Amino acid sequence: MVQEVTRDEPLYSCIVPLNSLTGNQEEELTTFGTSAQKAITQAEQILANNYCCDAAKIQKLMKLSRIEYLSPWCSPSEI
Numbered sequence: 001m002v003q004e005v006t007r008d009e010p011l012y013s014c015i016v017p018l019n020s021l022t023g024n025q026e027e028e029l030t031t032f033g034t035s036a037q038k039a040i041t042q043a044e045q046i047l048a049n050n051y052c053c054d055a056a057k058i059q060k061l062m063k064l065s066r067i068e069y070l071s072p073w074c075s076p077s078e079i
C-alpha cells in the first residue's frame with residue numbers, strides 16, 4: 001500500500017518488531033497515521049487480524065514498538 005503525504009498534515013509511523021512472531025530478526029510491522037494514536041491503533045488491528053495475536057501479546061509487542069514523527073522528512077517541497 002502506498003500512502004501519499006498531504007501538505008501541512010502530520011504523519012506518524014508506528015514500528016513494531018515482529019521477530020518474536022516470525023523468527024526473523026529484521027522483520028517489522030510499520031503503520032502510518034495522522035496522529036501517533038492512529039498509527040498505534042492501526043498496528044494493533046493488524047496484529048490482531050493478520051497475526052492472530054491476543055490482547056496480551058499485542059500489549060507486549062506494543063511495549064517494544066517505537067513511534068516516529070515523519071512529516072518533516074517526507075513533506076512535499078515547494079516546486
